[in-house]
Amino acid sequence: MDPSIPCGTTTVSLSPGEGSKSAKVPHICIVGAGISGLRCASVLIAGGVQVTIIEARDRIGGRILQSDELGYTVDLGPNWIHTSGGNPILDLANATGTPLHIWNEKLQVFDHDGKAVDDETAKRLGELRWDIIEEAMRHSKENMHSINKDDSLGQWFEQRVADMKVSEYDKKVLIGMAEMWGCYIGDSIYRQSLKYTWLEDCCSGEESIVCSSYAAILAETARIPLKSANLLLKRNVVRVSSNENGANGQGITIGLESGENLTFDGVIMTTPLGWLKRNEVAFQPSLPSALREAIISISVGHLEKVYITFSTAWWKAGREDEYPGYTNWVSPKYAQETNPQGWPQEAYDLAAFPAPHSHPTLLLYLYGDCSAYVSNLVHKLSTEEQYRALATFFEPYYSRLPNYDRGSKNCKPAAILATAWRFDEFSGNGSYCNFQVGIESADKHVEALQIGLPHSHIWFAGEHAAPLEEMGTVAGAYLSGERAARSVLEQFSSTLQWSAT
Incomplete structure (x- = not known):
């Protein structure tokens, strides 16, 4: 659909012979073009609803994002599929030919003093x-x-x-x-x-990791919305106001940072939980107490990724077929200068992927205070300074892998790529919801977000509004978009049935 098509309620003709009559097809706004918003749009379009997607970035996908800075494509956001049977993301991976990998059961662990724990x-x-x-x-x-x-x-x-x-x-x-x-x-x-x-x-x-990237999964999810929805990029939403001008007597005005005001019959907010926390005042009138409490009470996690790539997978030399895919350095005492807090580290060996996806790269995941430290380095330093700082920080760990030689060029990182979602306002300055100590009625809080405000024509979707069995996952975000869309279709069922007659 052409982005120049004006927003609002579209009037369509009824069946032949009834040209003097018309019905208003509901026009729904989806805020956010991540995987939950895109899936939501597909379901709404299939149900006969007009859809406009408003996205603050200049691209779709949200935290599903790739980088080619290492010379090959890697995911900066999610790259796991956390469950097997009945997972829509697994189905999409299979349908798009996205290669998956399941790690072998072997792991290597280094104790607090940096000594290798025996394999058994x-x-x-x-x-x-x-x-x-x-x-x-x-x-x-x-x-x-x-x-x-x-x-x-x-x-x-x-x-x-x-x-x-x-x-x-x-x-x-x-x-x-x-x-x-x-x-x-x-x-x-x-x-x-x-x-x-x-x-x-x-x-x-069971867990699988995507060997290539989430790009094909995202493209398939976006296929119908890109063809049939009105997609508005680089539009930052700053206000969501309820009024009485829409279909069924209820309308929503979306205020943009540019000063534009667009009116719809309803809105589905797929913005991350962190965005909702920071933009509570955007809702006019204020959200009910149950929703405000849910948004305040559920926590936002901070997960970051670091890719360290080398010219060759030197750590596997002589053990190519049996080398553990996962390494854990438990709270180190031996890196006092760079890590006095003793933050533990873990890495996955991307050289274990089947060709052509195998790369001499270690993928490290960081959480909490450690992720804050590293993302601050990434955010503040130049690319060259980042490389030196990150190489210095992680050297005490990868240097304990087999065959390490400080004097060898092969053992010096060729490149390092790190994420900094903590500083991404459109990701809610974090990644993944969680439930910290002190929270009460967490399941009720999630339920409040799942239900939203159907009578005010405001709904929510995202991994924080996912089915309880898929909280905090890509599959959960996808399914939450489905759920919200079906709630919208139910709310407007009488209008849609009439317009279809």
């Missing part, structure tokens, strides 16, 4: 870690109403490990390994609510 112990402790986390999820769901709101997943883990009949060394390493659960929620396990740990159950199933 690492595997045993890795299995124990997941057993305890899955037990915490069951305990959380079954005892939600009796668990203290200030209890954390980290406390639960420490208590379970304290009772185990393993060595003190194993206990210490196991707790250190558990801290990497923070990469699933974007924050420390000591800030994660035990009471609502069950809302993260989506991350406990």
